Amino acid sequence: MRAVRLTATAATAVAALTALSACTAKSDAKDGDAIQVTAADSTCDTSATSAPAGQVTLKIENKGSRATEVEILFPDDRIVSEKENIGPGTKYTLTAEVKAGSYEIACRPGMKGHGVRQKLTVTGAGASSKRDPKLDQAVAGYRQYAQDQADDTVPLAQKFADAIKAGDLEAAKKAYSPSRIGWERTEPVAESFGDIDPKTDTRADGLEKGQKWTGWHRLEKALWQDKKIGAEEKTLADQLVSDLKDWQRRVGKAEITPTSMANGAKELLDEVATGKVTGEEDRYSHTDLADFKANVEGAQQAYELLKPVASKNDPALTKELDQQFTALNGVLAKYRTGKASSDFVSYDKVTKDQRKELSDSVNALAEPLSKLAAAVVK
Amino acid sequence: MTETQGGSPSRRALLGWGGAGLALGAAVAGGAVAMAEAGDDLDPAADAGGAVEFHGAHQAGIATPVQDRLHFAAFDVKTDDRDAFVQLLKDWTAAARRMTAGKAVGEGAYGGLAEAPPDDTGEALGLKPNRLTLTLGFGPSLFERFGLADRRPAALADLPRFPGDNLDRSRTGGDLCVQACADDPQVAVHAIRNLARIGFGTVAIRWSQLGFGKTSSTTPDAQTPRNLMGFKDGTRNIAGTETGRLKKYVWVEESDTDARSAWMTGGSYLVARRIRMNIETWDRTSLQEQEDVFGRDKREGAPVGKAKEHDAPFLKAMKPDAHVRLAHPDSNDGVTILRRGYSFTDGTDGLGRLDAGLFFLAYQRDVRKGFIPLQRRLSAKDALNEYIQHVGSAVFAVPPGVRDSHDWWGRTLFSEEA
Numbered sequence: 001m002r003a004v005r006l007t008a009t010a011a012t013a014v015a016a017l018t019a020l021s022a023c024t025a026k027s028d029a030k031d032g033d034a035i036q037v038t039a040a041d042s043t044c045d046t047s048a049t050s051a052p053a054g055q056v057t058l059k060i061e062n063k064g065s066r067a068t069e070v071e072i073l074f075p076d077d078r079i080v081s082e083k084e085n086i087g088p089g090t091k092y093t094l095t096a097e098v099k100a101g102s103y104e105i106a107c108r109p110g111m112k113g114h115g116v117r118q119k120l121t122v123t124g125a126g127a128s129s130k131r132d133p134k135l136d137q138a139v140a141g142y143r144q145y146a147q148d149q150a151d152d153t154v155p156l157a158q159k160f161a162d163a164i165k166a167g168d169l170e171a172a173k174k175a176y177s178p179s180r181i182g183w184e185r186t187e188p189v190a191e192s193f194g195d196i197d198p199k200t201d202t203r204a205d206g207l208e209k210g211q212k213w214t215g216w217h218r219l220e221k222a223l224w225q226d227k228k229i230g231a232e233e234k235t236l237a238d239q240l241v242s243d244l245k246d247w248q249r250r251v252g253k254a255e256i257t258p259t260s261m262a263n264g265a266k267e268l269l270d271e272v273a274t275g276k277v278t279g280e281e282d283r284y285s286h287t288d289l290a291d292f293k294a295n296v297e298g299a300q301q302a303y304e305l306l307k308p309v310a311s312k313n314d315p316a317l318t319k320e321l322d323q324q325f326t327a328l329n330g331v332l333a334k335y336r337t338g339k340a341s342s343d344f345v346s347y348d349k350v351t352k353d354q355r356k357e358l359s360d361s362v363n364a365l366a367e368p369l370s371k372l373a374a375a376v377v378k
Numbered sequence: 379m380t381e382t383q384g385g386s387p388s389r390r391a392l393l394g395w396g397g398a399g400l401a402l403g404a405a406v407a408g409g410a411v412a413m414a415e416a417g418d419d420l421d422p423a424a425d426a427g428g429a430v431e432f433h434g435a436h437q438a439g440i441a442t443p444v445q446d447r448l449h450f451a452a453f454d455v456k457t458d459d460r461d462a463f464v465q466l467l468k469d470w471t472a473a474a475r476r477m478t479a480g481k482a483v484g485e486g487a488y489g490g491l492a493e494a495p496p497d498d499t500g501e502a503l504g505l506k507p508n509r510l511t512l513t514l515g516f517g518p519s520l521f522e523r524f525g526l527a528d529r530r531p532a533a534l535a536d537l538p539r540f541p542g543d544n545l546d547r548s549r550t551g552g553d554l555c556v557q558a559c560a561d562d563p564q565v566a567v568h569a570i571r572n573l574a575r576i577g578f579g580t581v582a583i584r585w586s587q588l589g590f591g592k593t594s595s596t597t598p599d600a601q602t603p604r605n606l607m608g609f610k611d612g613t614r615n616i617a618g619t620e621t622g623r624l625k626k627y628v629w630v631e632e633s634d635t636d637a638r639s640a641w642m643t644g645g646s647y648l649v650a651r652r653i654r655m656n657i658e659t660w661d662r663t664s665l666q667e668q669e670d671v672f673g674r675d676k677r678e679g680a681p682v683g684k685a686k687e688h689d690a691p692f693l694k695a696m697k698p699d700a701h702v703r704l705a706h707p708d709s710n711d712g713v714t715i716l717r718r719g720y721s722f723t724d725g726t727d728g729l730g731r732l733d734a735g736l737f738f739l740a741y742q743r744d745v746r747k748g749f750i751p752l753q754r755r756l757s758a759k760d761a762l763n764e765y766i767q768h769v770g771s772a773v774f775a776v777p778p779g780v781r782d783s784h785d786w787w788g789r790t791l792f793s794e795e796a
Contacts, residue, residue, distance in 0.1 A: 259493055324579055352548075360456055364579035374494030 033057075034093070035120075037105060039086070040064040044107035044116035051098075053124030058094040058105065062086045069108040071252070072096055072120065075131055076139035079252040084111060100124040102131075112151075114144070135258045135376070138305040142261050143252065145301050146186040150248040153182035157244050161237035164219065167229050176223065177287040177342035180216060183244070184291045185298035187271065188264030189254050190247050199243045203280065215240055217282075224284035262306055262373035265299035269366035272296065277359045279347045289335050289344035292358075296332065299369065300325050306376050314375035317368055324365040331361045427506030427561060432478040434779040435644050436629060439511030440716065440741050441618035443597045445559040448589030448720040449566040450650065450737065451574065452517070452552025452772055453581040460524040464792050466580040470514070470556075470573055471786040480507035483572045499575065502568035510560040512569055514787045515648050515774025520553040529791060531639030533630070533647055533744040534775045540757035542767065549652055549770030552584045557648070557739065559718075563590065585770070587652060589720020589737045596716065602679060602687055605736055606721045607660055607765070609672045610679030611701070613687045616716040627714045627748075628741050630778075641790035644778030646741045649715075649749040652722075652770030655735040660765045671761045673700030699761040710755060715740040715748045735766065745773055 034057035036047035041064040060070050060083065070092075071082040080103065081096030100122050108115035160179040163171035183190060183201070191197045200215040207213055214236055222233045275281040276292040303310075303321060311318040335345040350358075430438050457463055473483045484497025521530035556573055560566040567588070574583050593605045598617040602610040616623045625631070630642045660668070669675055673682050673696035681691030681702060696703040707714050718741065723734040742748030757763065777788050 262493075320579070360454075360582035363582065364456060367575065367578035370495045374491045377491070377493050 034059045035105075037061070037070055037107070038063055039068045039070060039107040039109065039116075041066060041109050042116065044070075044105065044118055046105055046118040046120070049119050050121040050123055053098060053100040053122050056096055056098045056120075056122065058096075060086060060092045060094060062088055062090055064088055064109050066110045069111040069115075070094065071106045071108070071115075072098065073104045073106055073117075075102050075104075075133070075136040076256065077143045077252075078139075078254070078256065082252065098122050132309070134309050135306075138258060138309065139256050139261065141305045142302055143254070143256055145305075146189045146254070146256075147248075147251045149182035149186045149298075150244075150251050153179065154241070154244055154248055156182070157241050160219075161241045164223075164229055164237040165234045169223060169227065169229060172219075172229065173223050173285070176216070176220060176285060177282075177290045178340070180287075180291060181294045181341045183247075184294035185301070186251075187295070187298070188260070188267050189251060189256065192254050192260075193247065193250055196243055196247045196250075200240060200247075203283075205280075215243070217284075220282060220284045258306060258309070258376045259373045261302045262369075262376050265302040265372060266366060266369045268295040268299040269362060269369055273359070273362050273366060277355060277362060279350075279355075282347070286347040286349075287342065287344070288347040289332070289350070290342040293332055293344065294341065296325075296328060296365075303369070303372065306372065310372060310375040313378040314371070317371055317375050320368045321365070321372070324361075324368060328361045328365050331358060427508045429479050429507035430509045430511050432475050432512075432780065433782055433785070435781070436646070436779045437511075437513045437776060438478070438779070439513035439557055439559050440628065440646055440718070440776070441596060441616075441624055442509070442511050442559070443618055444592045444594055444718055445509050445511070445566075446561045446592055447559065447563040447566050448592075448737065448739075449558045449563075449570045449586065450555065450589070450739070451558075451570045451586040452555045452584045452650075453574075453577065454584045455520065455523055455553045455580070456582050457580050458523070460792075462580055463524060464788075466577055467514075467788045467792070468786045469576050471780055473572060473576055474512040474569075474787070475780075475783070477502075477569050477572065478507060478510045478512060480505075480510075483576075499568065499572055501571075502565050505562055505565055508560040508562040508565040510558065510565050510569060512573075513557040513559075513648075513776060515555045515557070515776040516788070516791070517552045517554055517772060517774050519551060523553070524792075526791070529638055529641065531635070531642050531775060533634065533639065533642075533746060534773065535745045535750065537649070537745070537750065537771055537773055538754075540753050540768065542757055542763055543771070544767050544769055545771050546769050549585045549587075550772060552772050552774075554581065555648070555650070555772065555774050563588070587650075587722060587737050587770075588724070589722050591721040593719045593721055593736060594717040596718070599688075604679075605719075606655055606657065606723075606734055607668070607672075608676060609668070609674060610687050611672065612705075612717045612719075613679060614707075616714065623714070624716070627743055628716050630743055634743065642775060642777060643790075646716075646743065646776045647745045647748070648774045648776050649738075649740045649742070649745060650770070650772045650774070651738040651768050653736045653738050654733070654767045654769045656765045656767070657732045657734055663765070670697050671701060671765070673697065673702035697761065699759050701756075701760055701762045704756055704760050705752065710752055713748060713752050715742045715752065741776070749773075 033048070033051070035051060037058045037060045038045040039060060039062045056072070058070065058072070062068050065088055067088065068086050069082060069084045070086065072080040074080060080098055081094060083092050083094045086092050103120040103122060104117045105120050106115040106117050156175070156179040160172060160175035163175050198211070201217065202213065202215055203217050204213065204221070218236060219233060219240070222229060272292050272295045276288045276295065279286065279288055281291055282288045303325070307318055335350070337343045337345055430442055432438060455463060476483055482498035482503065487496045487498040487500030487503055490496055518530065518534055518536055521527055556570060558566040558569040570586065592603050594612050594615050595602050596615060596618045598619060602613045604610055616627060628646050630645045632643045635643055665676065673691070674680060678685065679687035680689055682695045683692055691702055691706060693703045693706055693708060703709060718739040720737045720739070721734070722737045723732055725733055727733040740749055777790060780787055
């Protein structure tokens with residue numbers, strides 16, 4: 001709304017400003033002025049460290065040798081706005097509506113990793129309530145974890161899809177479970193988008209009237225129960241990969257809060273309690289234990305990131321949680337058949353008594369885990 | 379609708395009666411006995427859904443007039459940490475103290491932090507105490523843990539295998555148990571559910587059983603409730619007011635104990651058996667045979683040749699394999715147990731038959747002198763065996779009562795203090 005362009009922004013001008021302030025440009029952008037962002041392979045120079053609330057404009061130039069990505073980030077690393085795939089030597093103007101508060105501008109050379117960061121303070125009325133930097137750090141850490149899981153999953157899903165498209169039943173079966181690990185670890189994030197999970201992870205009984213069955217479990221049934229791969233399965237394999245790429249793109253924008261992290265950890269255990277312990281999740285392949293383990297790992301990751309705060313507010317709870325994570329992981333370890341994430345005993349070989357033991361261990365962890373959110377916000 | 383006591387919402391609210399019941403119970407050591415004196419059906423506290431005193435020399439739920447509903451749960455211990463287990467017993471005691479008084483567990487079912495699940499699960503809000511009693515027992519397998527091997531009483535004997543037993547492992551045994559009895563089923567279920575929740579990580583439910591109708595009375599002169607076969611059984615049960623018979627047959631005396639079992643003084647031993655009835659075949663049995671099998675008439679429950687259910691039976695008038703004749707103390711060297719069983723129906727069994735029967739609960743001073751000799755005899759000869767099958771079994775040492783607000787369940791076993 002108050003957009004006025006700062007046009008004195010040739011690289012030379014940036015250089016001049018840099019020289020004046022003896023480092024990266026450190027002036028305040030005036031109302032509506034654009035901020036120059038000069039991205040290179042290991043630097044990310046910005047022409048201003050503050051800007052008034054409203055429309056903020058970044059004039060980006062990639063002077064590096066690799067494609068880059070530039071983002072405006074909330075303190076917990078949620079993306080306010082971004083531009084991906086800015087090629088070497090190209091320019092792009094990014095505008096975003098930004099409220100008062102503390103932000104960072106990130107350049108990610110190679111479009112990967114933490115990137116190079118610069119502070120950006122947006123001034124004005126309506127500043128958000130005080131934030132706890134420890135919690136912002138926890139959320140940022142979790143978002144990075146979720147992104148890593150998505151980034152790792154896409155090639156594994158591609159491998160799964162390639163095997164299906166090659167009509168290789170055995171190779172496809174082998175690739176099925178590994179392709180799910182990253183998803184299962186961070187399922188609450190994926191589910192928060194609403195539209196991806198129904199396409200990728202719906203079970204036969206979860207279909208709504210008129211809903212077409214797509215995703216992993218549809219393919220699981222084809223591979224294990226029908227034991228054949230047809231044209232339909234090949235199409236669905238491609239669709240799965242493209243849906244997962246959608247997920248991968250959206251992780252950065254997911255609404256993640258300390259409370260949603262804690263509740264997400266509990267929800268992962270709920271997933272285990274209702275779907276995996278019963279053997280419903282992977283009813284054709286019986287690879288439930290790999291999903292089980294991934295759910296627990298994801299919950300533990302969220303917990304570990306929140307622990308610095310939670311242990312201050314409720315040390316008895318974190319002591320209990322440490323014990324119960326160890327205990328459950330110990331029980332799961334008994335079913336390992338190899339070192340890979342998906343190397344577990346087939347769930348149809350797990351006896352009723354053993355399932356009871358697993359279920360008891362899940363309850364033992366999930367009950368105290370349900371108190372984590374309160375310990376974080378206390 | 380709710381009163382706040384100790385910062386927590388109360389279930390007892392609404393009714394002055396709850397408080398009255400409590401006062402009545404508190405007035406006499408062992409509220410159960412006090413209640414019994416008031417008479418089962420006539421008891422004003424019972425009418426009003428009042429409370430049974432939790433504290434006393436003996437645990438409530440044994441001599442207490444039998445409530446209408448049961449939820450019984452057997453637990454396995456999941457920790458090797460003795461301190462954690464003792465803490466659970468203390469936490470359970472605190473929760474039981476509140477629930478039996480009609481109060482919500484912990485900080486209640488609402489009004490706390492929005493981000494946290496409430497302490498109490500909430501389904502008993504607005505319900506009266508309904509004479510809820512919670513009775514705790516320790517199974518033989520508990521004594522294999524926590525260095526308790528030399529504290530297992532000899533009277534807590536493992537049950538032998540009886541002829542006809544067809545025990546389902548998943549309905550048998552347990553390191554400990556809680557018997558929840560109340561006049562409202564939701565109050566009983568709420569109690570077990572909340573104790574199980576508090577116990578996650580320390581204990582886990584091994585099996586549990588709902589009972590919908592009492593089959594015994596511990597109230598003198600009251601009619602004996604009928605079992606699912608349509609008969610009154612155990613008409614000469616020990617009443618909560620019969621101090622002499624309770625002392626003789628139910629409560630563990632100091633003189634019964636030794637160094638191993640001194641902690642049991644004031645306690646009792648519980649045998650639980652899930653007895654499945656072949657309902658459909660029983661229902662096709664002639665009235666004559668049904669009456670012969672029990673040794674009673676169906677209308678009154680009177681023993682053969684007698685007019686009323688409480689008339690003393692003439693055993694020789696009955697068939698040699700009649701149930702009453704075989705189970706009667708006179709046929710068993712005077713063996714007498716306090717029965718507190720409930721009818722159950724857990725739906726159907728997949729073959730279109732009711733999965734129903736009697737969840738038999740019996741308290742005694744020594745299992746070796748109570749249930750074991752009795753069941754040896756019954757399992758060998760009882761005509762009823764054609765229509766029943768024992769499918770679940772457990773035995774527990776039920777420690778003495780929680781004396782006061784500082785005491786806790788099992789203290790005499792786990793603590794050296796007197």
